[in-house]
Amino acid sequence: MYNAIIGAVNGVLSADRLLEGLDNDLAALFRPDGEVSIARLLRLPTLLMPEIGDTRAPQVARVGNVVSLTHSGRDIHFRFVKSITIPDLPSDRIAQAATQLGFGRHGFTRTRWTVKQADLYQVLLEAQILDLPRPTVFELPATPPDRNMIAVMMPFAAEFSPVWQTLKSAVDDGGWLCQRASDIWDNSVLVNDIVGLIARSKVVICDLSGRNANVFYEAGIAHTLGREVVLIAQSHDDVPFDLRHHRYIVYLHNSEGLNELRRSLASRLRTLMAR
Secondary structure (H helix, E strand, C coil): CEEEEECCCCCEEEHHHECCCCCHHHHHHHCHHHCCCHHHHHCCEEEEECCCCCCCCCCEEEEEEEEEEEEECCEEEEEEEECCCCCCEEHHHHHHCHHHHCCCCCCCCCCEEEEECCCHHHHHHHCCCCCCCCCCCCCCCCCCCEEEEEEEECCCCHHHHHHHHHHHHHHHHCCCEEEEHHHCCCCCCHHHHHHHHHHCEEEEEEECHHHCHHHHHHHHHHHHCCCEEEEEECCHHHCCHHHCCCCEEECCCCHHHHHHHHHHHHHHHHHHHCC
């Protein structure tokens, strides 16, 4: 599902146009007991664009999130934050995908805020509206990151079990979710599970200890997808030259060192997860 805000590109919309034209199932979800569920709306990705043919506004659509919504007299005021990873999109290309997006032929010619069942990101990818590179060796999911999810990329060797427990404890301390690739089996090809986990995570922790080639590869994917990456290692020598200009955490693999790693990591995560 996604919010579709048509016309109100200045962040102001007549209150009677809010949630216009919802089908019965969506109306029950977003207007329980007749009151608009603002919290549920703010969780959805948002497509914001002017009415098609409106010469007063640039004919571009933007994808992002609404982060606040308040009532003021007969209007609502909302704050839209554009995604930093998705460029402005020509309105006419959005209109060409009207059916896939859940709109009729003239669905973009009336100012309103509605909610549609379609997967916004999947439609933008499949309709080739987003001119993104397409990997040939793994599948790139078309889902936005979960703002509460942290991925861990690390060697699978048993000796790293205490490190994993330390990382998980640091994540648990902040009330976030944490997974590593070995906990997932959604695809027959392992790399698709790894890429999927990175894609849906806000932060990716990469343990470079032992100069593990798999973790280097995963760190590169995370950087390419624009995820926040926290590098950790048991030695400065484990960090390759191309990554040494990034700040990283060096830890000792003993009780005292792991406790310090937990403290340092929790502090860094609090900063990143608050953004």
